[in-house]
């Protein structure tokens with residue numbers, strides 16, 4: 001997508017053909033700062049520190065991390081795959097991308113691994129960009145249907161599931177970009193998404209850069225707007241969908257789904273094939289939920305009036321903080337899933353009808 005009229009992906013190969021470039025998303029929206037990754041350890045740090053985040057993007061950067069490792073020492077494949085897999089536990093795309101690299105590289109001679117790893121990483125990135133574009137196409141009719149009835153479409157989204165969470169286009173935001181580009185009057189309620197503020201910092205930045213009307217709201221305000229008929233549809237991304245349609249996503253998603261159900265607001269989840277985990281049936285019981293540092297809750301980073309980026313403590317001294325980074329929305333609260341292959345109900349039969357090869 002575009003920043004100041006210039007088209008970008010969220011991860012790309014540097015001009016020298018081996019370094020990997022990303023945006024440091026911990027600096028957005030205050031600074032648009034590119035980083036050049038040259039080692040697998042730097043890729044791992046970028047994922048762990050959330051310089052890059054978002055399930056599909058995590059997978060793509062990990063795949064390039066494997067390529068950087070093979071360029072350095074092709075004999076370290078198993079150790080690097082294991083180390084990258086440990087960077088973040090919830091988004092299944094990380095495992096999916098690493099499994100693809102393992103399958104591609106494991107039986108190759110060492111001298112062939114680097115070129116093959118870079119080719120596979122590029123294929124993963126290209127697959128994600130095209131997959132997300134098709135998610136946009138398959139989600140667009142949902143917005144067109146609302147617009148036909150009432151003119152303006154008010155969408156609520158949680159966290160950031162835009163192009164900064166994927167290689168391009170995004171998942172939840174892809175239909176919104178396409179609706180905007182098709183001339184629909186679309187407005188987005190952007191959950192700020194405490195504690196890392198991916199909504200306030202990243203979704204708002206993306207939508208603003210694309211000219212999409214949006215309003216940032218406190219996470220706790222979404223139910224109020226649904227009660228007052230201000231939300232026509234909720235569309236969120238996801239980090240893992242089980243074979244029964246349970247949805248792991250940023251903490252707070254479950255509460256939005258409850259409010260949506262209570263107010264008769266459709267609750268849709270957008271995902272690429274790489275986010276499906278058909279090994280899991282019960283998402284609440286089986287999906288590992290990442291516990292991040294409590295300092296993400298007790299501290300807040302922002303820009304001062306004179307332009308300095310500062311971090312301040314926002315919690316009483318001495319108080320502890322807990323910080324689960326995701327929750328699981330049971331399939332029963334999900335209206336439907338938007339995928340690159342079409343839309344379907346959040347249940348096993350519907351998913352297998354779309355993805356028969358995953359039976």
Ligand SMILES: CSC[C@H]1O[C@H](OP(=O)(O)O)[C@H](O)[C@@H]1O
Nearest residue numbers: 053054055161165237238249250
């Ligand atoms: C398109 S996947 C986006 C998904 O990933 C985010 O988590 P994080 O920012 O911690 O990587 C969030 O759950 C988004 O919905």
